[in-house]
Amino acid sequence: MLTLYIVRHGETEWNKVDRIQGRLDSNLTDKGREYARRLGEKLKDTEFTGIISSPSHRALETAKILRGARTTPIGTDERIMEMHLGSWQGLTTKEIKAQYPAEYDSFMTEPDLFSGGDGESFTDMLERANDFLEEVQRSELTGNLLVVTHGLFIKVLYLILKEINLKDFWTEPTVDGTSLSIVKWENERFELLVESDMSHVME
Numbered sequence: 001m002l003t004l005y006i007v008r009h010g011e012t013e014w015n016k017v018d019r020i021q022g023r024l025d026s027n028l029t030d031k032g033r034e035y036a037r038r039l040g041e042k043l044k045d046t047e048f049t050g051i052i053s054s055p056s057h058r059a060l061e062t063a064k065i066l067r068g069a070r071t072t073p074i075g076t077d078e079r080i081m082e083m084h085l086g087s088w089q090g091l092t093t094k095e096i097k098a099q100y101p102a103e104y105d106s107f108m109t110e111p112d113l114f115s116g117g118d119g120e121s122f123t124d125m126l127e128r129a130n131d132f133l134e135e136v137q138r139s140e141l142t143g144n145l146l147v148v149t150h151g152l153f154i155k156v157l158y159l160i161l162k163e164i165n166l167k168d169f170w171t172e173p174t175v176d177g178t179s180l181s182i183v184k185w186e187n188e189r190f191e192l193l194v195e196s197d198m199s200h201v202m203e
Contacts, residue, residue: 002184004184005048005146005147007181008178009054009056009059010029013026014026021056024089028061033065036178039180041200042200046144050141052148053077053080054080054150054153055076060076062178066146082150082151083122083150086117086120087118088119122166123166126156137188155169155175178200182194182197
């Protein structure tokens with residue numbers, strides 16, 4: 001049996017001001033690091049056979065905090081990077097709405113038809129997510145695998161795991177920074193055990 005511990009990176013400076021990152025990056029805030037430390041403490045007795053992170057700095061820093069004193073190497077996988085948002089990256093949501101009103105409306109109301117412009121479409125990200133999960137299925141990994149990734153990517157994983165249509169992407173709840181989701185792979189099927197848990201912040 002393989003269990004995936006899927007974590008969104010901690011809050012960043014751009015998250016605080018609603019500035020879109022995508023494939024760009026900004027540093028974790030003190031809150032982002034603290035929440036990661038709290039989750040790390042919660043998971044300190046969990047043995048990980050592997051750690052996979054998005055190559056983005058914000059995800060790698062979160063992964064290192066979660067790893068703590070373990071010596072488990074951290075691998076990276078570009079397939080679990082955040083959605084590439086092209087010219088929107090570096091802009092605030094307010095700026096995107098003003099400069100790309102029709103495209104932003106499509107992004108929010110018809111994700112299954114959103115073209116992606118000079119970035120990715122939701123369909124592109126869905127294909128990456130499927131490819132990642134299919135490799136997990138083919139692998140002979142067992143034990144616990146820590147996966148540190150991004151909010152939109154985790155939401156698209158939920159669609160696959162719950163068998164929800166892409167057009168309903170935005171019906172899924174927001175994935176908060178350092179939230180933990182746990183997925184079990186056993187008997188040729190995935191089972192979502194925990195979804196976007198933030199209890200480590202309340203403890």
